[in-house]
Amino acid sequence: MAGVIGTGSMGRGIAQVLAEAGVVVRLADADPGAAEAARGFIADMLARKIAKGQCDEAHRVATLDRLVIVPAEPEAFAGVDLVVEAIVEALDVKRRLFSGLEPAVGPDCILASNTSSLSVTAIAAGCAVPERVAGFHFFNPVPVMKIVEVVAGARTAPWVTAALTALAGRTGHRAANVADSPGFLVNHAGRGFGVEALRILQDGVARPVDIDRIMRDAAGFRMGPFELFDLVGLDVSQPVMESIYNQFFQEPRFRPSPIGRNRMESGLLGRKTGAGFYVYENGRARIEP
Numbered sequence: 001m002a003g004v005i006g007t008g009s010m011g012r013g014i015a016q017v018l019a020e021a022g023v024v025v026r027l028a029d030a031d032p033g034a035a036e037a038a039r040g041f042i043a044d045m046l047a048r049k050i051a052k053g054q055c056d057e058a059h060r061v062a063t064l065d066r067l068v069i070v071p072a073e074p075e076a077f078a079g080v081d082l083v084v085e086a087i088v089e090a091l092d093v094k095r096r097l098f099s100g101l102e103p104a105v106g107p108d109c110i111l112a113s114n115t116s117s118l119s120v121t122a123i124a125a126g127c128a129v130p131e132r133v134a135g136f137h138f139f140n141p142v143p144v145m146k147i148v149e150v151v152a153g154a155r156t157a158p159w160v161t162a163a164l165t166a167l168a169g170r171t172g173h174r175a176a177n178v179a180d181s182p183g184f185l186v187n188h189a190g191r192g193f194g195v196e197a198l199r200i201l202q203d204g205v206a207r208p209v210d211i212d213r214i215m216r217d218a219a220g221f222r223m224g225p226f227e228l229f230d231l232v233g234l235d236v237s238q239p240v241m242e243s244i245y246n247q248f249f250q251e252p253r254f255r256p257s258p259i260g261r262n263r264m265e266s267g268l269l270g271r272k273t274g275a276g277f278y279v280y281e282n283g284r285a286r287i288e289p
């Protein structure tokens with residue numbers, strides 16, 4: 001049995017893949033109604049899978065039955081084997097969440113963080129038993145992106161990363177085992193993709209639509225950097241860029257462009273606000289005039 005805390009874009013996807021793999025999942029969110037909304041979203045996703053012939057009604061009903069909404073209180077997670085958190089990307093909040101859970105869950109319960117950019121070692125340092133803490137970093141959208149980084153912090157026990165790797169296999173996700181390091185593997189390697197694209201835009205070399213097209217058609221990426229920024233949300237991507245830059249002691253090659261922070265502060269976050277580098281109407285992108 002597992003728990004998922006934080007049922008936004010990532011938490012609901014993680015809950016879906018776990019429940020589809022047969023794991024009973026307790027769902028909680030600090031925002032009243034968010035867990036219920038996530039369950040409704042998953043129900044719609046499963047209905048779409050039925051329409052595409054990817055599963056049947058019995059699978060949908062059984063999956064939804066495994067999603068149990070509980071209050072966002074540590075006691076609600078007593079008896080689970082694993083808690084995955086996908087709450088706000090803030091070190092102090094994540095540390096408080098895990099240290100608060102420790103007395104309520106059993107000694108063998110794994111505490112996994114879906115953090116994109118924070119140090120797993122630092123999150124674990126707030127716990128009485130840091131050996132049980134690891135990173136379990138999925139990608140958006142979780143049911144489609146069949147990879148996950150299993151991140152070992154400085155004190156993570158090998159049985160913890162082994163258990164998460166095995167669980168990833170059950171959900172059909174291929175685990176990449178990585179050591180705790182700024183941006184882990186994907187967001188470290190991805191600096192050349194996102195940060196450099198913003199610099200190209202800042203230098204007036206090309207428009208987002210042209211950069212995206214080139215990266216798709218010539219470089220073979222599934223989506224361009226600005227399409228990805230809009231999908232993830234600049235409120236998530238910008239702090240990740242700044243965090244990785246700072247964790248590498250301001251190494252110039254990781255320095256974010258001021259464009260990202262300006263756009264984040266202006267509320268041009270991407271699909272979630274209806275406008276980012278593109279404008280969205282009925283969920284479809286329209287090139288900004």
Ligand code: NAI
Pocket residue numbers: 005006007008009010011028029030031034072085086087088089090093097114115116117137138139140231232233236
């Ligand atoms: P989101 O904003 O869509 O969802 C976060 C949810 O957590 C919200 O429903 C919020 O009410 C809830 N929450 C916040 N603080 C809480 C607390 N203390 N206790 C319980 N619930 C709380 O965020 P998103 O995008 O799902 O990101 C969640 C985490 O996943 C972050 O750490 C982020 O860096 C990471 N991540 C995000 C990716 C993305 O593409 N959006 C990709 C991979 C990782």
